Amino acid sequence: MTIPRQIGPETGPRTALPDYSRSNATVERMVSDLRRGSRRASSRPGTAGTVRALFPVAATRDTLLRAVAAAVLLGGTVIAAVAILLLALGREDGHAPGIGLLIVMFALGGIGLILLVLGLRFALVALGTARSRVEITDQGLRVVGAAGSRAVPWREIIAVESRVVHPVHWLTAALRLRDGSRVLMPAFDRHIWTWSQPSGQDIRTLRLELRKHEKAARGPF
Numbered sequence: 289m290t291i292p293r294q295i296g297p298e299t300g301p302r303t304a305l306p307d308y309s310r311s312n313a314t315v316e317r318m319v320s321d322l323r324r325g326s327r328r329a330s331s332r333p334g335t336a337g338t339v340r341a342l343f344p345v346a347a348t349r350d351t352l353l354r355a356v357a358a359a360v361l362l363g364g365t366v367i368a369a370v371a372i373l374l375l376a377l378g379r380e381d382g383h384a385p386g387i388g389l390l391i392v393m394f395a396l397g398g399i400g401l402i403l404l405v406l407g408l409r410f411a412l413v414a415l416g417t418a419r420s421r422v423e424i425t426d427q428g429l430r431v432v433g434a435a436g437s438r439a440v441p442w443r444e445i446i447a448v449e450s451r452v453v454h455p456v457h458w459l460t461a462a463l464r465l466r467d468g469s470r471v472l473m474p475a476f477d478r479h480i481w482t483w484s485q486p487s488g489q490d491i492r493t494l495r496l497e498l499r500k501h502e503k504a505a506r507g508p509f
Contacts, residue, residue: 339424340424341421341422342423342490343420343421344417344420350414350417351418354411354413354414355410358407358408358410358411361403361404361406361410362403362404362408364399364403364407365404368397368403369400371396372393372396375393412434412456413434413456415434416434416457417474419434420432420433420434420477422475422476422490422494424494424497428441428444428445429442429445431473431475433472434474438471442498442501443505444465445464445465445466446464446466447463448461448463448491448498449464450476452470452472454472457477458478459477459478459483460472460474461476461487461491475490476491
């Protein structure tokens with residue numbers, strides 16, 4: 289039995305049921321166009337594909353703590369400088385400062401210099417914590433830090449090192465490249481109280497991605 293799609297004379301038909309064959313054809317064309325578009329996008333040169341990003345575990349907390357530490361240390365530098373200035377102005381005119389006063393002034397100057405270096409370090413690391421991330425793409429890794437970013441292709445990476453000592457970042461992670469250099473990843477800077485802990489899941493994720501791309505580069509044999 290055939291169900292008619294139209295009822296009435298040829299001059300004025302009234303649609304009783306939709307033309308499902310046309311609808312199916314339309315859906316099939318849409319799916320086909322989407323598949324062709326996705327294939328063109330994946331084969332287009334320079335297309336990054338899926339991008340995943342790894343961030344510091346507690347970026348907001350770490351940024352706040354490091355910013356507060358930087359403010360306290362830089363404030364101590366200002367206090368030391370003011371104390372030196374007051375001691376220099378407080379001596380009697382026409383008299384050279386005594387040996388005791390010189391020792392105190394040099395001690396304050398050394399303390400102020402140390403506080404200045406530490407304050408600048410914490411300020412830089414706080415900025416890096418706020419901006420830092422590691423983006424994982426099909427072509428490689430994009431490492432973003434306080435001063436800028438760097439794209440590192442997979443073929444240049446030999447290993448992901450989790451315990452790298454640096455004068456600014458202290459204990460952090462880095463990518464070891466074929467030319468012997470390293471690319472630091474500020475997103476994995478660690479606090480002093482976490483130095484004894486093993487590396488986190490993000491480092492393992494990067495190592496798994498590196499092994500996967502190494503196997504793909506070697507081929508099936």
